[in-house]
Amino acid sequence: MPGVQRPAAPARPRTRMVLNAFLYGVGHHTSGWRHPDSAVERVGEIAYLEELAQLAERGGLDAVFLADGQSVNHEYAAGIPWMLEPITALTAMARATRHIGLVSTVSSTFSTPFTAARLLASLDHISGGRVGMNVVTSMFDAEAQNHDMPELPPHAERYARAEEFLAATSALWASWDADAIVADRASGRFLDPAKIRPVGHAGAHFRVAGPLSVPRSPQGRPVIFQAGSSATGRAFAARHAEAIYSVSWDRGQALAYAGDLRERIGQAGRDPGAVGILPGLVTYVGRTRAEALEKKRALDAHLDVPAALAQLTMFTGVEYSAHGLDEPVAPLPPADTFSGPQGRYLTVQRIIETAEPTLRELLGFLAAGGGHATMIGSAEEVADEMEAWFRAGACDGFNLMCPSFPDGLEDVVELVVPILVERGLFRADYEPGETLRERLTPA
Template sequence: MSNQRKHLKLGVFLAGTGHHVASWRHPNAQADGSINLSYFQQLAQTAERGKLDMLFLADSLSISQKSHPNILARFEPFTLLTSLANVTSKIGLAATASTTYSEPFHIARQFASLDHISQGRTGWNVVTSSIEATASNFSKDEHLEHSSRYKRAEEFVDVVKGLWDSWEDSALIRNKDTGEFFAKEQLHTLNHKGEFFNVRGPLNVPRPPQGHPVIIQAGSSEPGQHLAAKTAEIIFTAQNNLKDAQNFYKSVKDKALLYGRDPNEISIMPGIFPVIADTMEQAKVKYEELQDLILPSIGLSILSEYLGGIDLTHYSLDSKFEDLQIEHINGVKSRYELVKKLAESNNLTLRELYKSVAGSRGHHIFIGTPQQLVDKLEEWFINKGADGFNIMPPLLPEGLDLFVDQVVPILQQRGLFRKEYEGHTLRDHLGLQKPVNRYNN
């Protein structure tokens, strides 16, 4: 279809053996998946076979003995995506990079390089880093406060975009006869001086093929929504029901208008954790098999992270949320609110809550058949709860294989998703224009 707005946007969030915290213990899992290159290459090729818009890699800069197994040992995203670029040709390649513990010049250079290597398929997931312990890995005594992290992030993104514009698209002449390598008037020095950064430039990488790699953002707090509405082209979010998804969708799109942006240029893609089988009963059995593999100590440690690091080991597993008496957190506030709402609205015990959160980490859990999953995706799509979805298979590679082989064909039959790639870059897949170089205005 020529009007890409009518197509769902689909990404796959690749996480080692799968998004379920106990996926590595499953008999069908490749336990070393997080650090197995050929395994990731096969996953990337499967996703491209399904004509998905992109694959996405998360990242973190701090671990502990309580961290998710997929996080404890995994590849650095730029290194891995460079390899995946060489075994794929169409699918977008998105990675997380922190604005709190990085410098704009480094990030601009890395993503510009990857965009050239992949011929225009890169996306940057802008994060402010939520784990307070990360500060200790970067010679800092304390984690930057929540609102300051977002102010820094806004300036950071602006600097990176300015560096990507250092070179105009036709600046590199490389005329062997005249000896003119580049047009001097088409190379620009940024000379940024701001609250957080002083960056001279120019960048020592030519302008990326996409102009700017696609900007992705995942903040759902009020500051996060403003940052996303102002800077992002894809927004990842965790929403557990259509009503909440619709409220978030409208909130961000309305904020985009405040910043003078076209809301249709922003794709909101909630995460969905699909447990798929031929029948509902079989899907429920698959889900419970995974849930039964969660060790209570692991479930509680993951839940603790979402609740600001509170020690949960002193509480009975039959305790309710109000028994925890949490007053303040400096982590991911939107995820805390989601978990709180989940617990209170369903009157969950601590045991029930950690099982729910540890499995999907707060994202929408779907259990059912491929047909039922398509019904769910279509319902959210046509009712303005989502422009697309970030697929989070609980178990890999099985979950991705099932989605590509059984769900994508139904989406295609309904006209909700492409049958072939219509372009070459991630911006092409998403229906986004190449940004005009700021020096051409």
């Protein structure tokens, strides 16, 4: 669509990883907040999020990312809800940092193009060109019911709206030329009207006159992130994303996903090497492997086992209530024997096949990351595995999903990142004045 597709310059071979920190609650382990040393009392404090962003910046990470949910499951007492609206929070975090990228989830199902474009352009100005937008179509009917909808629209309709949403926001961001502000005291002319254009978008979902009321921002538009998993989502990501969040349990899955996306990106007429593929990564890092395993055990000790078992039964159709927690889990039968959601079943099946976990270990893997890659060991061991994924072409970096904050992120920053820098796999420092888009350009 006009205003969305832009020819990409041929990418140089990517020689260093992209590292993004996905900030959520006190960590991505669902029961980790119950640990006596967790920061649970600070969830919802903007100072806490600012400190996490500063910690990530101390490690030279490329960006921090805030996801979003627009409903509360008030029947689930153990769940930490989404506490602060992400663009608002990231605006405060922009003032507490100098370099790190700031990526916000935006729902194309619930947002209007003008409001989203205005907020993100403003944040790009405030941050000096550090903003990314993760476009989602949302997941739950409970969210739709907070936006005057009885339920979510069908999947295909949500993605059609997302296409139009991105076309309209892109047109709004492009409605100002970079030199539209003249500010000429002598002539009394502040703007050059010829360099500010209406948008005139009229589509099936949106009518937007334009132009945007915010001047062109440092990046022109935010870096576009996406997390396509379905065939429709992957096609959308291939057409539009500049970086992709993905889910892969092991390197084989990651290679298959990356191969599929790169082929789709090429078919969309774009340079596959210019789009960063960033699988989620849960890390337990210690000075020794034993120390790392103890960190995992300490978080898993707080699992609500009956609830976790009930969820596992729902995912697999297998009853585990009589299974010993410290006994190995038997392989699952072929997926075509299961009538429930295939994606989750295949993930659990893959974890069992590759990790050969006990039931307690399996529940812990699912509690922290829900099927994302999990690396456990000394800093050297974790860096080795990250390097192996990167050099194999399974990824362009990682979306770090630390099981606990701030200590899990501090382990990566203090122990793993220096090893990656020493190996030439990650940069030693930020470039002055660099935008997020410039930083994510393959190098």
